[in-house]
Amino acid sequence: MSLTKDFPRADLSHLPTPLELLKNVSAEFGARVWIKRDDCTGLAFGGNKSRQLEFYIGQALQQGADTLLTTGAVQSNHVRMTVAAARKMNLEVEVQLEHRVDREQPEYHHSGNPYLVKLMGAKIHYYPVGEDEAGADQALEDRAAELAREGHKAYVIPLSNAHTPYGALGYVDGAEELMGQLREMQIEPASFIVPTGSASTHCGFLLGVRACGSKAPVHGVCVRRDSSSQQQRVSTKLQAVIETIGLPIEIPDSDIICDDSMLAPGYGLPGSATIAAIRYLARTEGILLDPTYSGKAFAVLLEMLKRGDFKAEDQVVFLHTGGAASLFAYPELVENE
Numbered sequence: 473m474s475l476t477k478d479f480p481r482a483d484l485s486h487l488p489t490p491l492e493l494l495k496n497v498s499a500e501f502g503a504r505v506w507i508k509r510d511d512c513t514g515l516a517f518g519g520n521k522s523r524q525l526e527f528y529i530g531q532a533l534q535q536g537a538d539t540l541l542t543t544g545a546v547q548s549n550h551v552r553m554t555v556a557a558a559r560k561m562n563l564e565v566e567v568q569l570e571h572r573v574d575r576e577q578p579e580y581h582h583s584g585n586p587y588l589v590k591l592m593g594a595k596i597h598y599y600p601v602g603e604d605e606a607g608a609d610q611a612l613e614d615r616a617a618e619l620a621r622e623g624h625k626a627y628v629i630p631l632s633n634a635h636t637p638y639g640a641l642g643y644v645d646g647a648e649e650l651m652g653q654l655r656e657m658q659i660e661p662a663s664f665i666v667p668t669g670s671a672s673t674h675c676g677f678l679l680g681v682r683a684c685g686s687k688a689p690v691h692g693v694c695v696r697r698d699s700s701s702q703q704q705r706v707s708t709k710l711q712a713v714i715e716t717i718g719l720p721i722e723i724p725d726s727d728i729i730c731d732d733s734m735l736a737p738g739y740g741l742p743g744s745a746t747i748a749a750i751r752y753l754a755r756t757e758g759i760l761l762d763p764t765y766s767g768k769a770f771a772v773l774l775e776m777l778k779r780g781d782f783k784a785e786d787q788v789v790f791l792h793t794g795g796a797a798s799l800f801a802y803p804e805l806v807e808n809e
């Protein structure tokens with residue numbers, strides 16, 4: 473079964489990504505903890521965004537676009553991977569970096585993702601506000617109009633929930649891939665843990681898992697908004713994806729779990745539990761998380777394991793969405809110990 477087979481798609485990722493047992497973590501806590509390595513999708517350090525970009529760029533190519541436009545935070549992995557995808561598909565690319573995180577450290581502005589964006593030669597615009605999705609999208613549309621006047625055809629990969637979330641199709645597909653791997657290994661998952669930001673990953677994943685017949689909770693970990701705003705966002709996007717695919721399935725709001733316990737001090741700012749979780753996984757398994765997304769999601773999983781939320785026979789799956797390129801922008805992860 474592939475729910476997304478009728479949509480245009482660009483081949484950008486190394487798929488399927490591995491599903492691995494975290495042996496040392498499992499030995500410490502009892503439950504069997506699996507990790508879906510979507511940090512290994514390839515494409516300039518990999519990450520969840522390459523699955524999403526396959527569908528955006530599939531549509532861009534179908535429409536005959538010659539330029540990609542997108543927006544994100546200064547340390548956005550999405551921006552970095554959009555630039556890499558554009559280069560791979562021989563498209564021009566312009567990105568807009570938003571002032572979303574108050575960090576003065578030079579590493580935040582010059583190392584990690586923005587360094588790689590410059591290395592890949594994207595044209596960079598700056599947007600002075602961090603919490604204005606509609607405005608940020610409009611600025612992209614304005615730039616697309618300018619490019620049209622110069623004879624180009626730009627494809628905008630937007631940010632806000634007002635647009636058809638083609639990117640979420642990547643995670644409907646990603647969940648189908650994972651469910652196939654679990655079936656083959658005869659693993660009945662008790663729970664999934666995923667980060668939830670723009671919500672494309674969360675809603676696509678939840679839809680894919682339910683369409684494959686699993687009723688296991690999909691635990692979304694908020695990285696940008698509190699749980700009630702994020703729940704609404706996932707719900708809206710989920711309905712839009714269900715309509716886009718034309719699937720006869722109903723997923724009630726009560727099935728959308730958004731946990732904001734690791735959100736503080738805010739988007740792009742790791743709290744002490746997140747820093748501890750990043751250090752822990754690096755030191756027990758040699759796996760690199762990031763301070764904005766996967767580190768917060770793993771920190772929630774660690775709390776659940778420590779609290780004894782899972783029984784010894786439970787199989788838990790953590791979706792590693794990548795992001796480690798931004799580690800270089802956060803020197804505090806190895807300082808002040």
Ligand SMILES: Cc1ncc(COP(=O)(O)O)c(C=O)c1O
Nearest residue numbers: 549669670671673765793794795
């Ligand atoms: C590494 C990483 N994980 C998770 C997310 C969140 O994914 P989504 O925006 O689909 O909710 C992002 C988004 O930028 C990301 O870069």
